[in-house]
Amino acid sequence: MNTIFRKSMLSIAGLAFAGGVFAGPIAAHANPVDAKPAAAAVQTAAPKPQGDQSHIDLNGEQTGNAKAIIAATKKAGLPERAAVISIATSLQESKLENLGHLGDMNDHDSLGLFQQRPSSGWGTPEQITDPEYSTTAFLKGLRQVDGWQDMPLTDAAQTVQVSAYPDAYAQWEQQATDLVAHNWNS
DSSP states (O other), rough: HHHHHHHHHHHHHHHHHHHHHHHHHHHHHHHHHTOOOOOHOOOOOOOOOOSSSSOOOHHHHHHHHHHHHHHHHHTTTHHHHHHHHHHHHHHHHHTOBBOOOGGGSSOOEEEEOOOOOGGGGGHHHHHHHHHHHHHHHHHHHTTTTHHHHHOOOHHHHHHHHHHTTTTGGGGGHHHHHHHHHHTTOO
């Protein structure tokens, strides 16, 4: 059911994108006299966060991990939106704490900022507890999601993470957006 839902959502997103591709050039030339310059038509604002938003106060380690995610995103050549999705995912998965094995509280063999699992092919325990490596691994998965830049954050994160709680990522979008806005150019 979850796979069917995800494929349906991705199909809908693909149709919406395709519709924009086909309608965009036609609409742009419909009335050239009244048309605005192309640069004015570009929207760069992030989508409005979905649902109720959560927020936690961060300590120095958590802030450092957010900055490490931003640095890895920049190094990968991806835009701020990728960092927002990554930080929101990490806020949900670990509260931006680089978690080791938690014993009985551990979800299988999940580790690190993104709670990635060695048994699922994310890397070795040493690799996935390295903030740069785990972020790069997450971003590699994100890049494989067609249209991730334009889909709701929770859908993009869920497609990479395949969580038992697919809607949980959305609650962290505003805090992640604020962290990226504050730290992207520092």
